[in-house]
Each structure stands twice: as C-alpha cells, then as structure tokens.
Amino acid sequence: xxxxxxxxxxxxxxxxxxxxxxxxxxxxxxxxxxxxxxxxxxxxxxxxxxxxxxxxxxxxxxxxxxxxxxxxxxxxxxxxxxxxxxxxxxxxxxxxxxxxxxxxxxxxxxxxxxxxxxxxxxxxxxxxxxxxxxxxxxxxxxxxxxxxxxxxxxxxxxxxxxxxxxxxxxxxxxxxxxxxxxxxxxxxxxxxxxxxxxxxxxxxxxxxxxxxxxxxxxxxxxxxxxxxxxxxxxxxxxxxxxxxxxxxxxxxxxxxxxxxxxxxxxxxxxxxxxxxxxxxxxxxxxxxxxxxxxxxxxxxxxxxxxxxxxxxxxxxxxxxxxxxxxxxxxxxxxxxxxxxxxxxxxxxxxxxxxxxxxxxxxxxxxxxxxxxxxxxxxxxxxxxxxxxxxxxxxxxxxxxxxxxxxxxxx
Amino acid sequence: xxxxxxxxxxxxxxxxxxxxxxxxxxxxxxxxxxxxxxxxxxxxxxxxxxxxxxxxxxxxxxxxxxxxxxxxxxxxxxxxxxxxxxxxxxxxxxxxxxxxxxxxxxxxxxxxxxxxxxxxxxxxxxxxxxxxxxxxxxxxxxxxxxxxxxxxxxxxxxxxxxxxxxxxxxxxxxxxxxxxxxxxxxxxxxxxxxxxxxxxxxxxxxxxxxxxxxxxxxxxxxxxxxxxxxxxxxxxxxxxxxxxxxxxxxxxxxxxxxxxxxxxxxxxxxxxxx
Numbered sequence: 001x002x003x004x005x006x007x008x009x010x011x012x013x014x015x016x017x018x019x020x021x022x023x024x025x026x027x028x029x030x031x032x033x034x035x036x037x038x039x040x041x042x043x044x045x046x047x048x049x050x051x052x053x054x055x056x057x058x059x060x061x062x063x064x065x066x067x068x069x070x071x072x073x074x075x076x077x078x079x080x081x082x083x084x085x086x087x088x089x090x091x092x093x094x095x096x097x098x099x100x101x102x103x104x105x106x107x108x109x110x111x112x113x114x115x116x117x118x119x120x121x122x123x124x125x126x127x128x129x130x131x132x133x134x135x136x137x138x139x140x141x142x143x144x145x146x147x148x149x150x151x152x153x154x155x156x157x158x159x160x161x162x163x164x165x166x167x168x169x170x171x172x173x174x175x176x177x178x179x180x181x182x183x184x185x186x187x188x189x190x191x192x193x194x195x196x197x198x199x200x201x202x203x204x205x206x207x208x209x210x211x212x213x214x215x216x217x218x219x220x221x222x223x224x225x226x227x228x229x230x231x232x233x234x235x236x237x238x239x240x241x242x243x244x245x246x247x248x249x250x251x252x253x254x255x256x257x258x259x260x261x262x263x264x265x266x267x268x269x270x271x272x273x274x275x276x277x278x279x280x281x282x283x284x285x286x287x288x289x290x291x292x293x294x295x296x297x298x299x300x301x302x303x304x305x306x307x308x309x310x311x312x313x314x315x316x317x318x319x320x321x322x323x324x325x326x327x328x329x330x331x332x333x334x335x336x337x338x339x340x341x342x343x344x345x346x347x348x349x350x351x352x353x354x355x356x357x358x359x360x361x362x363x364x365x366x367x368x369x370x371x372x373x374x375x376x377x378x379x380x381x382x383x384x385x386x387x388x389x390x391x392x393x394x395x396x397x398x399x400x401x402x403x404x405x406x407x408x409x410x
Numbered sequence: 411x412x413x414x415x416x417x418x419x420x421x422x423x424x425x426x427x428x429x430x431x432x433x434x435x436x437x438x439x440x441x442x443x444x445x446x447x448x449x450x451x452x453x454x455x456x457x458x459x460x461x462x463x464x465x466x467x468x469x470x471x472x473x474x475x476x477x478x479x480x481x482x483x484x485x486x487x488x489x490x491x492x493x494x495x496x497x498x499x500x501x502x503x504x505x506x507x508x509x510x511x512x513x514x515x516x517x518x519x520x521x522x523x524x525x526x527x528x529x530x531x532x533x534x535x536x537x538x539x540x541x542x543x544x545x546x547x548x549x550x551x552x553x554x555x556x557x558x559x560x561x562x563x564x565x566x567x568x569x570x571x572x573x574x575x576x577x578x579x580x581x582x583x584x585x586x587x588x589x590x591x592x593x594x595x596x597x598x599x600x601x602x603x604x605x606x607x608x609x610x611x612x613x614x615x616x617x618x619x620x621x622x623x624x625x626x627x628x629x630x631x632x633x634x635x636x637x638x639x640x641x642x643x644x645x646x647x648x649x650x651x652x653x654x655x656x657x658x659x660x661x662x663x664x665x666x667x668x669x670x671x672x673x674x675x676x677x678x679x680x681x682x683x684x
Binding site: 064086089100263269275 | 447448449450451452457459461463467471472473532535536539540544545620623624627628629631635636638639640641642643644645646647648
C-alpha cells in the first residue's frame, strides 16, 4: 500500500512536471501579490519575447549577448529579442490581439516604448500595471522625478519602468565650421547666413518633431506656458509665430526647403555626405556610435544649446496579455540593475544615460560609472542636463505635428 | 538585305541586354562596397577605410541572419508549392471555362495586388488569430499565399487560355490514364507557366514584411524583418551585408530558370510551339 501511494505520488509529480516548468504567468494580479523569489521561480526555465527597435548592431548585441547572457546563466530564461523597424507595429499586434479576444496568450512579452505609443497602449488599456513595487531594483528608480514619472506628460502610473534617459543634442562638423550656433535664435540666424546647410526631418518623424518643438518653445517665449493639458488659445498664439519662423527660413534650407528628409536616418545621410552642416538626435550618444561605425566623419562634435534642449525617458512595458509576465519582470529587474545600467552607459556598448538614479548606487559599481570616459565627440551629459527642457503632453505634440504638416510642409 | 536586318536585330539585342544587366547590377555595386566599408563620404569614389565588421555582425548569432535565411527559404518554397497546387487548377478554370460570376472571381483574385496591403493587414491579423494560426511558421506560409496566389493564378490562366484540351482527349482516346495524361501531356505543356508563376510566387513571398511580422508575432523571423531594421535606420554597411545575402536565392533561382524565361520558351510567347 505504501509502495503504491509512493508510485502514485511520483506519477502525479511526473505528470505535473511539464506544467510547473512551463508555468503560464499571464495572471498579473497574482504576480503583484507575490514575493520576488516566488516570481523568479515561476520564471525559471521559461522564455520572454521582447519586441524592440532593432536598427543598431551595438544595442542588439548589448541586449542579446549581455542581457540575454545574464537571463540564461542566472535564471535559465531564454530571451528572444525581436527587432522591428517601427514600434507602432508592435502596438498594432497587441491591439489586434485584444480586438480578437486574446486576453492571456499574446505574442509580445515586452516592448521598448515611450511617447505616442505609450499613450496608445494606455488609452486602449493594453499595459500590465501595478507591478513596479515587486521589482527589487525599483528602489533605484527616482519616481519623484517628474521626468521619470511622466512619459511625454502622460503619468506612468506603474505601467512601465524606465530604461534610459535621452536628451536632444546637436552636432556639427568641426572641419567645416569654427563654431556652431548654440541657441535657437542663433541657429535661425546661422541658417540664413549658410543657405542650404540645414534641414530637419519632416514631422511626424520623431526627431524632426522634436526640432519643431524647440522652435515652438522659442516662439512661445519659453516652455512654462505650454505645460499641462492642451490649451487651444495658447497653442494658436505660439503656433502662428512658429509657422512664421519656419516658413521664413524655408528658402535657406537644404534644396530651398522644397522638400524635407522624411526620417532621421535620411538627415544623418545628408550630414554624412556633407550636404548639410548640422545634425541632431534625441540620443546624444549616437554621435560617438556613428563615428565608430563609420557613418559620421570623425570630425563630428556634439554640443548643447545655451537655451536648453528637450529631454525624455524611454521605458519597457509588459502588455496585458503577455503569457510570460514572470520572465518579463525578471528581465525588467535585470535591466534596472546598476550593473546592466552601467554597462549600457559604456561608450563602446551604447553610451546612453541610465534610467535609474545613479546617486542611489554605491560602492564599486558607482565608481565604475563615475570613471566612465564618454566618447570625446559626444556632448557631456552634465552640459545637457544643465539646461534640460521638459517634453509636452502627447496632445500638444500631435497638434504641433498636424499644424506643421498643414502650414509648413504643404 | 536580310543579313543587314539580322545584324541590326543582333546589335539591338546586345545593347538591350547590356542596358538590362547594367540596370540590374549597377545598384548592387554600392551595396557590396558599403558592406565592407567603414564610412564612405562624398566626394570619395571609394571608401577610405575597409572593414569586415558588418559581415561579422551579419554572420553572428546575435543578428540571426543565417537562421532567418534558412527559415525564409523554407517558407518561400512552401508558399511556392502551395501556390502551384492552388494556382494551376484555378488558372485552368479561369483560362478555359466560361461560368457565371467569372469576372467577380477574377477581380477577387486580383484584389490583393490592387488593395494596399497595409489596409487589410490588421483584418487579416484578426482572422488569423481566430483561426489560431498566429505566431506559427505554417500561419506565415498561409498568409503569404494572399499576395502570391494572384500572380500564380493569372499566369496559369494565361497559359490555359492558349491551351488546347484536345491533346488530352487524344491521349485519353489512345488509352492513357488521367494521371498519365496529366504527367505526359498537360504538365509538359504548362511547365513554362508553372516556372514563371512559381518564380513570381517565390519572390513575392521572399519579400513579405508586414504580413510576416503581424502573423508571425515576432516568433517567425524572416530575412526582410532583419533587413528592414537596418535599412530604415540608415546603417548602409549592415544593410549591404544582409542585402548581399538576401539577393542570393533570387539570383540562384533566376539562373536556374533562365532558359525557361528566355524568349524561346512557351511561357513568354504563349503556346506557339506546341
């Protein structure tokens, strides 16, 4: 009898084994009430599918090799990095799944996201929320910082965690120009003095749109009046002045402003071929990466604006219908770790600024971070941070993009 | 007179051939150079620095290009075979018979080539979710049939509209079984069409992006997915390296079927030779 029950127990365990090993962790509510160790155990042996912009070999290598290596070795989790050229298509996958009633076996476990795409996910209720306190490394995140707690003006509300911070920066070719224009008014003068040497990608390109917002802030006499909910009256006032400025400089732009590049990649090509003299990007570290991989001339130098540039934070988000939420949480926790954040800040890895608050990190790892030598051609983060400007709410941004298309890009 | 005329056609043919080759090959040269360049700036004719970094990345495990190459070949071959299996009978029906609603059916078959894919892709995604076919290789193969079938069916319809079924009747009257008739009479006659249609089907499936991404849900990573990542981000070096790998199967298949595609074969000139 004892033998029999032993065998029965063994058989039952064996029968259950595949289920426990491949535990479905779609129930986010349950995870939110668990201890971290339990979540790690649930995640062990599983997989996580991370769909993210895949146009950079260095970022891909960091994610697949460094982060994927940690997941594999320490947690026995397989990281499946899927590169996409446009994050909006990932939002569409999740949206399509929700419309078709796929509530707990979606195909996306994590998205690299911010801004417009995050707003869409929030509005359609597509994000898994309320888990941030579960992550041990959440203590490193400064949620009191409004630039972290708000994603393009939309409150994060525990629906995503920061990965990196970025701040818009300009760059110029030191072989062609002695000194670059260091404020928006100076830049506008510079454009008129150097016909054909400047252009910007047409909004709604992400980077072109940010450039237009810099002019918008300038025309509005500062960003203070533009914060908060969209206001038609304040918009109309600043918009009229902005379109005036942008239409006035149009004849002095590349190809007399007859056409605009449609992507930041196109602008970078124009700059690389010396068709234009100034380039910009929301990711200042890109200058160093682009010099090292041969896209930019080595004489390129990034610089900050005295009247400030706009900064943002990018995040990682877990869709509501991810079946591998436990593994996705482990991945997020690894991404937030001081070690992974410092590795990411190394100029030959990526060189982007941490999403965590480095003052909360102590000991050896902090020393490594403080000792990082930035790429000599990348603008120092301190220079940028000294004059950081906030992003507007997404409703403002879409109004400005639409207004540009109607009044300038026509 | 006849000799002169012949010379003129010959010269014309060589010039056309040269133009065509230039037109096809010339754009590939910068791509090949970029794949081994470390920076290439105007006004340099050739890059100043050379590197194999892009190739090293393209062939690494991280990039997943080699896995994607085999997977894409498998998917495109399967989509081609299925297109042939569906397209040949469909083309025969459309090419040889008159029936009610034929125009409507022709229009529906043509629809995927007229309607922009992006407009229907979300609906297709929903349907595939309902059918439980998302995130699978066979789901991706099936969804590729939407853009490949119009080409296959239309080519076969053209072939069959010039096809004389009396040959089949003759074989049957001489005692051949239906299978034998198909194998020895029908198949050789329509072979050029199958090859041309199959080539279209393969290349159309080979270049699918948004259908693969949505229906594959990121689980099915084909070469276009990897290629577009870098093409859209302005990385000419890696785009060049992956692009070189990307065009290999196309060139290989084109070479293998070149004879069938030349003016001498029945596929282009109808059935004059049968």
